Amino acid sequence: MEKIAFILYLGGMIFGVLFFGAIHPWVYTLVFLAVIVASLLLIRGDLIKATPPMQTHPHPQANGRPAAGKRGDGGTGASPLLFLRWVKSDLSPLFFCFLAFLCLQMIPLPQGLLLLISPESKISGDMSLPAASVLGGASLKEHWYTLAPYLYPVRMSLIRWVVYGLLLFGLTRCLNSRQRIETAVIAILILGVFDTLYGITQTYSGHSHVWWYKLRDFKDVSGTYLNRNHFAGLMEMGIALAVAYAAALGDRDEGRRRDGAGRRKRPFKKRFLEFFSEGRKDIRRVLVVFAGGVMGLGLILSASRGGIVATAAALFLMGLMFVFRRDQRRKGRIILVLCGIALFYGLYAGLDYTIGRFELFDQDMKSRNIMAERTIEVFRDYRVAGVGLGNFRHISGRFQDAVHKDLYIDYAHNDYAQFLAEAGIIGAILLIGGMGFYVVRTFRLWRGRSDPFAVCLGIAPFGALLALALHSWSDFNLHRPANMMLLIAIIAIGNAALRLEGRRQERLRQEERLIPLRWRGFALLACGVGLILWAGLWTIRHFIAESHCNTGINITLNLDENPPAAEARLAMAWDPGNAGYPYKLASAMMNERDRLMQQHEPDTEGWRRSHEPIIALLERAVRLNPLNADYHVRLGWEYSYLWDRPDHLTRWLPAGDLCLVRAAWFAGSWPQNPKLHYDMGNYWAMRAKTLGPESPKSNVAWIKAVWHYRKGLELEKKKKLPDYIQAYIRNFFTDEAHLQYLP
Template identity: 25%
Template sequence: MPFIGRKKLCSFRDAMSVLGSEKKGKREAALKPRSAIFIRAVSPLSQEVSWGQRALLGAAVSLLIFAPLAYGAVHPWSYYPLGLAAALLSLILLGQGLIHLGITPPPWLVWPRPPLWWAALGFMGLVLLQTIPLPRVLVGFISPRAIHLRALGNGYGLADFLPLSLNPYATLLEALKLWPALVLFYLLIYAVSSRTQLKGLAGCLLAVGLFEAIYGFWQFRSSLIWGWKNPYTGLRLCGTFINSDHLASFLTTVTLLGFGLFLAERRKAPPLPEGLSGRERLRRWSRAEYLEPRLRNGAWLFLVLLLAVALIFTGSRGGMLSLTVGFAVLGGLAWSRQAEKGHWYFIGAFVAVAVLYSLFLGSSPYLGRFLDLDHRARYFAFQGALALWREFPVLGAGLGTFGEPFYRFQPAELRGIRYLQTHSDWLQLLAETGLLGFLLLAGAWLWFFLHLTKKWRERQDPFVRGLGLGGLAGLAAGAFHALGEFPFHIPGFALTYAGMAALTYLTVHHHQVPEHFSYASLTPGKYLRAATWLLLGLMGLQLGFMVRAWHWWQAERAAPTELDSTRPVPTLTAEDFRRALACNPWNSRYYAGLAQALEAENPGPAADRGDVAGLLRQAIQRAPAEWTHRFRLGEFYLNNYQQGPEFLAAALKEFSAAVALFPESGFLHYRLAAALDWAEKYYSGLVPSELRGRSGYHREYALTLEPRLGKALTAKP
């Protein structure tokens, strides 16, 4: 806990250092008034835990439960409230810190030092750097490819000040989805104060995993999630996640945590006396003191076995491989300690029984998916991510923007498929945040894992060794699965992973007698003014986040543009988009949607439709790599070419920009070829010089990509 007063828990080592700092002559006098505070600090179980602590911890656990059950919190109606709730809890905790700064004597102010604070600060700085407008010259120096993409067509993506991100709204939205996980990680570290709460937190994660498994088997054939028919999973177990692979990520980490909790709570029966006959040994084994530990261990292990079997029925090859890697990490760490080499027998027996039991239940089709080696689509996505990183090597294309610039590398074989994710979180991190962001976050994970491993090796407490071992294995398995999937883009999994990271961190630093945590701490009493301003600054940051999230949520409710497969696509009017833009002027789709709505509602002359071209230019300014905005603007200019000679040239340039952003689209090449043929025949003087004589090339390429377009090439635009 962050505060030593008010029945809060601090580091025992820090409390001892405070007592030891008294001069020898004053120690006895100083000990008396501080003894009560010291007892509360090192033995909080002897006192009633404050209602505020219970409320914070209960609310944090509620978020851990809600996120996976709400379809993994992938829809706006779930991830916006999740972010608002996490920010509110953070405000309460920071407000509590301000109160303690005012009422607690400075020598007794001892707070846990937040782990990975430098990584969190660096991540926020990276997002800020990607989204704030910078001078065009500076953007061109850091990311010349961004200037090139913005200058395509008529250069509507350019301005005097530009962000580094190719879509600042997408970058901020992705950060908003990740923010609750970051907040929850620190909230749990500051809220958990006892071993009982550690067990409760681990039990909560395990209970959610068991519910996912049981609910998934219950709805296995119907593929229903809360009454909604899931069309994406087939006959694979999905639980309350839309994608079975994401459920597999969740079950992998929870299974390993459950196995670690089994090792921590495993009870041993008392040894039998020597020299007993076989009949006498059997009679002794039937007694309660011998039978109860074995039954308890068996029941606990069966629950974990159910999680592993459910994982197999998801059919996720990456999930099963990740579980294997997690058990290998668990076994390797156990092998490094002589006293725990016997864990290898448990691991081998557990995996064998899980596979055999799943085969008995009919899992052979799911295990047989390992024979399917056709993963060309993912390989293309991996190659596209690496190509994107080569174009944006330093700071990336922008967090959350992969789906837009990937069209430049998407082959014709994937025609009709939109890849919003790379199917590799690590490669997508490299492409979207560049080498700087990748080294920051990958380095932070590696440092954190090695730090926890080092602390775990130093501990002798069986509870810490068991639960810490399961937590470390779960963290490793989750990171490994992210090599071939995108679980961290699912807020429900990201929140669970953050909770497991906090649980593991607290476990390896927990000591039972006297009960305390040995993590590094801060003494803000020496810097009261700086600590006050720091807390006020963090509160201001959370308030700003809440205001932004609230307005964006209201905009999304007015004119939904984000994916929500659980609800029908609504018919939106121009007024809906105007209300959305009033709340969120960052989203390029609102501008494009308003332009489309104005054209649909006013099919007459262009003068009666409002500034459709201006709206589409605004969309291009905010998302210059989105080819659909370029194409729609080109269509508008071409359909209204009679209003001015500049419209035809502008239309051809925007079509050319759309082709440059999606070069493997036969339709775009066909549209540009048809427009060039018509323009060169009737208005040859208006064709831009760089496009003259290019219609033949685009025609042939369109036929190569899509031969069925041959008949359509003779039609006029």
């Protein structure tokens, strides 16, 4: 089972890299399920039966089984029949603490506690309640809300976090020999070389595809990724691993190499060939260095400025760590050779485009810094516990700067700012504390080792972590499942290498704990297996729902953005927590209603019957995700259509007004969506008429309409309202007293 699990872990990771970085539901579903199945197989294999009472062993784990009467946790009572083997990791505190934090973001809290932690979450919770119910006298005090205004992205983040943890603990368990470690390293290096050569071939042949998908940018090498920066993230980690592994293969007899002046008198060419040509191990070393050079070339041709700078810093750190160990100082030349190979081929291929992009470095960083500054504004509103992991894309429009009015910002292009916005101070403390604990413990372990293989390969996690940490200042590599999983694999490889008992030994000195399966141990096992099964179940349900009604990234499959109502209903049944499904179902019903009303004989009875189900769907979408201003606007309009109700003026129109007020709160200036402002302007123009000329509220409504119209024009950089809006306004007003304020 262990071997099968190891193959599933590696296969899933490779599959994710090869297919667009695992950003699509159909890809990451298969990858996540591979990790989940592998983990369940490992758990089954790590259930160890206790030895019979008549057998005795000097150690609880002698012969691979716990002795009778021995307890892994020092408990009392009769010896259990089963033990669970648990391999410890220095990242365990971070995993379990952040797991608990994600659960905290999803737990409903009483309003008093919520106001203390996150007042903005309380406001969002209140605004998620149906406007008609609130105006009808429903109490707001009895409701409990979660820290995250929208739970669906946090749930998906929790699933990913569980899968990442399973991959970490599973690889830590499987990488229990030098052969396994080297197998994993070679697989990653082959993957990196293939991705590079594939990308170079596609770019310089003029074909410019990733499998069947035509790329828009023909100059950048991006491998099997859709974004050059995410491909650069793969290259960064691959180069760090290649340098470390090449150095680890260089542990030859030093005495044979140190022959004093006689050796120094040899020609440089002979010494160079000798350095790379001493036995079968050195042939592999040459290939590994060459693989690193190929990935270096891929990094250069990707023209990812952040990736190039981050890799240079990572190589510098690795060089310092080689210098730190006197017996490994000579290994630092591998970095020079690798860089030389990459630069040689880069000069041959042409570096003009890459160098030209560096000339725009300051300009582009200024734009990304504006994004980061606006993201910090989200943090200021949700500073303690964040807005919820994954919720940035749903709240970013409210804080978006007009500089980026042509962009839909789903990532901040600065993982530090986005993490602060989504996780707050609590999340930042957990991350810094957990990673600090890991780095300190791992560095101490590395400093205490003397075996060249362990010392050299143990550097790889430091290089990979630094490269991605620096690149994350201007990009979002760690939001791509394939890159995150590759980073976890390199961390597991480095930690396993540091625990090898010697270069002649095949097994690791793993820190294990045997958990006796009494009631407490069984409860822990049940919780763990239950969490794994929960993650697998919701991964499958999410995939089926997305196959019926897509709400995620679908650019490579050309899925229908506006599916029929029947498909949206099926999606809602499979995944009721996604607010996009009821909204798309409501949109499909509204489109069908409009089609029937445009016929030769309008279906007026169908029009009247349509309002209640559409309102119910829109209220559900708002209840699930109050952060989306579009949902509030559509609901407000739908309330306004209930003119045949006796309480139309006293209940439904005021409810629509409240929806538009909420929409303005969550939209902010939203420069990416000027049509939303036109739509809100149309609503308030209608309300200015229905309120009557004698009502003071009529003037207020007209002022709001004019403000939204002007904001839409400002965002589109136009001086005159579109003709269809002017025609709409003249349905209500023809006097100059109102029209004079319009552009």
